[in-house]
Amino acid sequence: MNPYVLMILLSSLGLGTTLTFASSHWLLAWMGLEINTLAITPLMAQHHHPRAVEATTKYFLTQATAAAMILFASTTNAWITGEWSINDMSSPAANTMFMAALALKIGLAPMHFWMPEVLQGLDLLTGLILSTWQKLAPFALIVQTAQTIDPLLLTMLGITSTLVGGWGGLNQTQLRKILAYSSIAHMGWMIIVVQYAPQLTLIALGTYIVMTSAAFLTLKMSLTTKVSTLATTWSKNPVLASTTALVLLSLEGFPPLTGFLPKWMILQELTKQDLPIIATAMALAALIGLYFYLRLCYAMTLTISPNTTNSTTPWRVQTTQTSIPLALSTVAALGLLPMTPTILMLAT
Template sequence: MNPYVLAILLSSLGLGTTLTFASSHWLLAWMGLEINTLAITPLMAQNHHPRAVEATTKYFLTQATAAAMILFASTTNAWMTGEWSINDLSNPIASTMFMTALALKIGLAPMHFWMPEVLQGLDLLTGLILSTWQKLAPFALIIQTAQTIDPSLLTLLGITSTLVGGWGGLNQTQIRKILAYSSIAHMGWMIIVVQYAPQLTLIALGTYIIMTSAAFLTMKASSTTKINTLATTWSKSPILTSTTALVLLSLGGLPPLTGFLPKWLILQELSKQELPITATTMALTALISLYFYLRLCYAMTLTISPNTTNSTTPWRTNTNQALFPLALFTVTALGLLPMTPTIMALTA
């Protein structure tokens, strides 16, 4: 892609998210979401491959549907209350419709069907943008309006997402699909606590972005997209393989890694709110997700591929990719847990 065009598209991504962050009017927020969608569409289709074009079309249709629902919900709320301010979402029908549209935008179950298929059709860097940056603007709107949305709806979306994210990833062999179901499960953890402690949602979103960035950049550095290719990475880069296994365990939420931090705080908050059944259900669904992370770790560190893989495997070749972002995200994804008191103090 032409570097000038790429710079314009990436700037538009930043502009759309910033516009949604800074807006207090429904139309401005909607405009920011639309700029985001239109900016990432050419990035998704840049490979000129039928699979990429299919993924781009699915993504565009899904996001257009969600944007139309947001516009309809805001118009309904303005018609009933006379207000276009985001903080005045007082009509229950409009708030439910709005939350459903945002759930469709970020891939919350049961509106998650587009996410694995779209992510599977993209290259790893565009998939990284879709899994991280594209979540920021919708979550800004969710946090602003969480107190006006039915708590039962948020709880249902959260539990369903963690269940679907865990079950869906069990039988996958494509790493991008596994990371898509991982995204769905993590979105459930964030949405379950947004009504009680929005700062915990921000902490969970931040740690999710760090861990997912480390995972995507690792797969990009080792040119890996399938589980059977993971078995050959040990011979190519033992240190990278070791850190990748730890990053995957961090995504699963095992202490003393960073991924344990949001799950621990969220379960603690649910217990404080006297929701023991919800907290227990969330903890059990985390075990389902942990299984396929352990499966990836097993394939990467404890097996050697017995046959030739279908993909091209670069053996011990020097990469020309920038490895500083990978090192930064990996170290952060592994060692941020001792900073928990500081993070809580900064977000309180």
């Protein structure tokens, strides 16, 4: 892709997210979400592969449906209340439509069906943008309006997403689909606590972005997209394979890695709100996801490829990939747990 076109598209992504962050008017927020969608669509279809074009079409139709629902919900709310302000959401029907639209945008279950299929058709860098940056603007709107949305709806969305994200990744052989179901599960953890402690949702979103960035950049560095090729990773680059296994465990929330931080605090907050049954259900749903992460770690570090590796080992060829973002995100994904008191102090 032409560097100038790429610069315009990435700038538009930043502009759309910033516009949604800064807006207090529904039309401006909707406009920012639309700029985001239109900016990432050429990035998704840049390789002109049939699967990429199919994924782009699915994504565009899904996001267009969600945008139409947001516009309809905001118009309904303005018709009832006479206000276009985001903070004035007094119509229960508009609130429900609005939450359903945002759940469709970020891939919350049961509106998650597009997420694995779309992510499977993209290259790893575009998939990274879709899994991280594209979640920011909808989450900004969810955090602003969480207090007016039915708590039962948010709780059911959270539990359903964690269960679907765990069960859906069990029998997958494609790493991008596994990361998509991981994203669905993490979205559930963020949604279930947003009504009680929005700062914990932001902490969980930040740690999720760091860990997912490390996972995607690692897969791009090792040129791996399937579970069956993970067995050759150890013979190519043992250090990268070791850190990748730790990053996957951090994604699941395995102590003492960074991913344990948000889940620990979310479970603590749920018990403070006198919801022990929901906290137990969330913890058990996390154990389901632990299985397929351990399966990936087993395939990567404890399995030797049955055949001789024909590919050139990475340390014998000059790589053109930048390793600094991978190194920074990996260190952050593995070692931020001791920073918990500082993070909590900044959050409160």
